[in-house]
Amino acid sequence: MQCVVTGGNVKVLAKAIHSLSRIGDELYVEPQGDGLALRSVNSSRSAYACFLFAPLFFSRYNIRKEVNFRCKMAIKSVQTVFRSVATLEKTVEKCHIELDEAKDRLTFTLHCKHGLLKTHNLSYQDSESLQAVFDKDSYANVFRAHPRLLVDTVVHFPLSVEEVTVTVSDERMWVRNHVEDERSRAMLTELCLASDEFDHFAVKAHHSITFCLKELRGLLAFAESTGLLLSMYLDEPGSPVVLSVTDSVLEGNFVLATLSDDHNLYGRDLGSPLYQPDAEQPPPPDDFMNDDIDSYLIAMDTSVAPGPSAANPPTTSLAAARETPSDRHRIRRHSEEEEDGDRLPNKKFRSIFFGSVLPPSPQTSMQPVPTQEVLASNSEDETEAD
Amino acid sequence: MPLSTQSQGEDEQYILVTSLDNARNLSNLLKAISFKDHAVFTTTPNGLKVTVEDCKCVQANAFIQADIFQEFTIKEDLITFQVNLTVLLDCLNIFGGSTSAGISTALRMCYKGYGYPLTLFLEEGGVVTVCKINTEEPEEPIDFDFCSSNVTNKVILQSESLKEAFSELDLTSEMLQITMSPSQPFIYHRCLFLLSTFGSSGSAHYDYSKDSDMMELFRCKETQTNRYKMSLLKPSTKALTLSCKVSVRTDSRGFLSLQYLVRNDDGQICFVEYFCCPDEEVEEDS
Incomplete structure (x- = not known):
């Protein structure tokens, strides 16, 4: 693989990598015939993001079509290549990305002003394809807006707010911070956006979904810097929300898990999670051997997401091995046990979903689950502010 | 007054x-x-x-x-x-x-x-x-015995161009390698003044062109590659940030001298100097 990025596109690439770093720790690189795909997934596999840069995005794009090459690397190390995004536009004239399969390294060469040449040789690991399966076109509700609208909305939520709830009606969208215990003293913030603030506002079903704000912020930073319209596809609670930006030479999709409704929270999320082994594209057996974590190739599959009635877990799912807890107390105990337990890929997925169920007691705030710590500190802040 | x-x-x-x-x-x-x-x-x-x-x-x-x-x-x-x-x-x-x-x-x-x-x-x-x-019993400073007559290679740069490299240095690399060469290729076609790190995620090289307008002086007698402990050199970033020009010199033993020209609030000129010992000999591999 050999590609060359010039001018302002270097910044676009850098911004994309930075927004992917909001998702996961690893960057999956896959040069495809239709462009260079950069992907990331978080450790709990509740958030997935993919950028596809079309060959036209590059001033040169050469790949060996006969080989399916894929690799992954620490996203931090790629970020160091584009450390100073702010000055990148002024300093970098050209960026070469070259793959040296013999030495197992991906080389980024930045041609900077004043004749400075920066070369970063990054080592990588082979990986299987990371693909989330989602069909955003089948979604009931579609919105499109200038990123500014959402940036101005999100700015009202402090960084400590982990999740937001988006509720839609025919005419309006409400965004508020998600507070698990309504009696808690945490500050509630709600914003209402009218449909005419959007470029496109199509609602077929009134839904209220809750998802993590961090990843949305990541994509917003990208959309704002590139000035691309942001589309938001949302469906019923439990189905992932899809955020996307599209342009003639690039496409970015962020797929984020949403919190299920209370009544089907336990039966559904634990029993039949959104994530299922990718049945359509099973990874090659060799890769199974190479990487056991990734052999649990879990994709978000909205097409097979069962309705609320489908409480029986499919036997193929990883979570099926666990019994379905019947009450809140059991869930809490389960997630606590798992903190020091095994490290199945679905472990943190559940902690994301159920970490916020925990009350902000001193006991739970000791646990290394970010949501809980934040909930506790939130209430402290409140006390101080009072 | x-x-x-x-x-x-x-x-x-x-x-x-x-x-x-x-x-x-x-x-x-x-x-x-x-x-x-x-x-x-x-x-x-x-x-x-x-x-x-x-x-x-x-x-x-x-x-x-x-x-x-x-x-x-x-x-x-x-x-x-x-x-x-x-x-x-x-x-x-x-x-x-x-x-x-x-x-x-x-x-x-x-x-x-x-x-x-x-x-x-x-x-x-x-x-x-x-x-x-309270003052303390003064310790005798080390004499690095760095003589201008023994200087093999010398480069003077505007600090601006080195600041970027130093702020981005891969701190997982134990060493900072400095290569100075009169002309012949080392790793690249035009390697003259090169900073390299070898960290956990790979290597990074900062290659300064001789023809750059940031390069005020380039005087190299022979190709020299020396490694210096990152932990020892990293503190010099403070001096670099403050300075407007920096002179990088190595002597025949591989000792490094970094001289920073600092302009104070009143426009007067002061100097800060760093000396650093090289680490063990570099094996000739790239």
């Missing part, structure tokens, strides 16, 4: 009296070398030299010429004492070290001699603070 209330009689007891209208002209330079607590002050009629060392491998010197000071009275040819640099910096910033224009702390620094504390009078907005810092 700030601090002019000092009685003349008291002044006569001191063997060293210096005063600065803007204490930041001293504190900024001291910050550039403050990677260890203890600093040796060597004062001669020419000015003040402050030396900090670490691990017997790296030495930093800040030079403040006598004419930087509004008053510089020295009664002996050579006065040497050692103080805790961190404490001294805290004292110099005792009024908060405000950087806003028009507000500056005036300083009067006095020393009575061996066994006496270093006395600082600091004044800002009519408030005077007196600080007495």
